[in-house]
Amino acid sequence: APIFVPILLICLGSVASYPTAPLGDGFVYETLNFLGKPLNALLIGLGFALTLLQGKGRLEEFGRHTQKGLEVAAPIILITGAGGAFGAVLAATPLGDYLGETLSTLGLGVIMPFIVAAALKSAQGSSTVALVTASALVAPLLPQLGLDSDAGRVLTVMAVGAGAMTVSHANDSYFWVVSQFSKMSVATAYKSHTLATLIMGLVTITAVWIASLVVL
Template sequence: MLTGIPLLLLIVASIVLIVLASVKWKLHPFLALILACFFLGLTVQMPMDVLLNSMTKGFGDLMAYIGLIVVFGSVIGVFLERSGAALRIAHTISDLFGRGKSIAAISLIGAVVSIPVFCDSGFILLSGLSKKLAKVGKQSQAAMGLALATGLYTTHTLVPPTPGPIAVAGNIGAEKYLGTIILWGIGFSIPVLWLGQLMAKRLGKNISLRQAEIQAEERFSSELPALWKALLPILLPIALIALGTLTRFLGIENGGLHFLSHPVVAIFIGALLALFLLGPTSTAETGKGWFTEAVKISGPILILTGGGGAFGGVLKATPLKDYVGVWLGSGDMGGFWVLVAVFIIAAVLKSAQGSSTSAMVVTATLLAPLVPALGWSSPSDYALAVMAIGGGAMTVSHYNDSYFWVVSQFGGLSPKDTHRSFTLLTGIQGVAVLVLTLLAWGLLSFF
């Protein structure tokens, strides 16, 4: 099997193949990943049986971790959206902030809603509310739309249980540190959201909106579920996962709590609670339809992450770990530059093919074989790797990203104005995440 510089060049070529296949040849990213698996395995002279076993094992191992989580998370998201629970949360936060803080309110609303609901759906759902808050608070509608878009985008790439961060954790072997990753993700989101609000206000004040081509559905407050019912499917799973992480950190042995705090169990409980969001006038067929929609949404995510797992399995079967391990060693500087490298790789992939989740999956599969050589031992090491990859996957959203067009169409922005504002904002946010990651890494290494 090839090693050394030829191996590195072929790995780079396999990444280029993924980009070309998905961007230029318009193949689904899953097919591009599988094509890259065969290309890399055959060109590095991997035995056929090793190649096939590596692909199937990589696919299966990642599905075993992320499969149920994605399905249950999709159930929570669809039921929150369809029942109006997400809108109830949005109204409550806006009421708490008051008229003078409309931009901060809509940014926080986006951040909260995007944890269980995907960016595209969240923006469609909340764009009408954003325009109303802009009028009431006498703010620029463009600034409000940009604040909402960046709020949704931040937690989408940084905070589990959204699929991207979950897939990264699973790929690099950090699934048992999910609670820590959630806490780091929330911590990083706070300054990134503040920066997004500041820049949205500055960039949006000079943009004149056209009439949005598509309007979000109008819902009245009396139709929406109670706040506690809306929040419970989101907050309880996060609380359980975080509590499990805390008890393990403190060395507290509690089998029942550790079982309930497992991400699969915690998010399943959230999905069960989401079922109760069905209104009194809803029928069993309504609930069944929403559940079916959630399964349909989770399907493409699962095959994409599974394809990334297959590609990661092939990478792990190459001599990459032994070759690069000599360079990395186990020192802090090695880890520092690896964080920079995975940020750049994720940013290049995101900018080239448009999907944040795909960029995170592929980058994590490249990092996974190197983890043993890095000597990472603490949950924070793994969490910062997830943050670096998530920050790269923010950088940048432009014409090839479906979310870019959702922001443009529902936000009433022209493509040119969206590119000059939202694309720039996503770049600034991504770089901010990298800076925060490197600062945190330096501080942890110092102490």
């Protein structure tokens, strides 16, 4: 129950919030939408977990489990928050506009969206911000890049996606989640996780570039 109930509530909340409103917009919708929010669902799951504690020493046992959980989770939460905050500071700079204006004149074709997205990802850490910002910067430049055809737009989306995962390092909260849960040192995480994201991005953009030679 502590695991199944939160998952069920989150699923029901997602169904209730679907645009077609399959459960209407009345009491059922409001209830499931509230209970289906991840924090609320997990809190309910915690309540079910507390019922599993038995005996007179259940409060002491609860304290031990809480302490053990905090020892593992607290550093991850703090480091992840710090990494996200650092990324937000960098995202507030005019880096994206500068990159777009500078690279648009170089005639890089499908490589240009990749470079913009990769630079944004590496600078501020968030793949979502890199995707959204790079897309907004590149869209007006598609005719100049020779990518204003249907195939060109598809390749642009793929190039931006490749750049948005290149690379994950210290300013990316996911970097710290992976390194801390895997109990890797920062140096090891750079050699494995960061290097892996670099390889993924380069392999993907290479494939996209080869495809552009064929279809454009």
